[in-house]
Amino acid sequence: MLVSQGRSVADAVRSIGVTQFTYYRWRKEFGGLKTNQVKRLKELEKENERLGKALSDLTLEKLILREAASGTERPRQRKV
The missing domain is CATH 1.20.5 (Single alpha-helices involved in coiled-coils or other helix-helix interfaces)
Structure with a gap:
């Protein structure tokens, strides 16, 4: 959601307290759902x-x- 609002991935994951690796894993698993x-x-x-x-x-x-x-x-x- 934050990335779709124009924030960078690094900034978005930092604000929710997860790593970029976790973000990309979540996106791969749940991306279009x-x-x-x-x-x-x-x-x-x-x-x-x-x-x-x-x-x-x-x-x-x-x-x-x-x-x-x-x-x-x-x-x-x-x-x-």
Whole structure:
């Protein structure tokens, strides 16, 4: 917003307390998005992470159930 008002990038980032690197990274990630689109993107990223974890848990559970159904057991560790 500040840059679009005619301020230099260096001046704008200094006034909001971030580095130029951070500014360019943000611009690359969120450049053409409006505020509500950025919010929705963050929500979708969070949901994607949650679903990925759920998939991992279910995959592990499926493998454990498959092993149990086949009658093969993993060797137990001995206490030392």
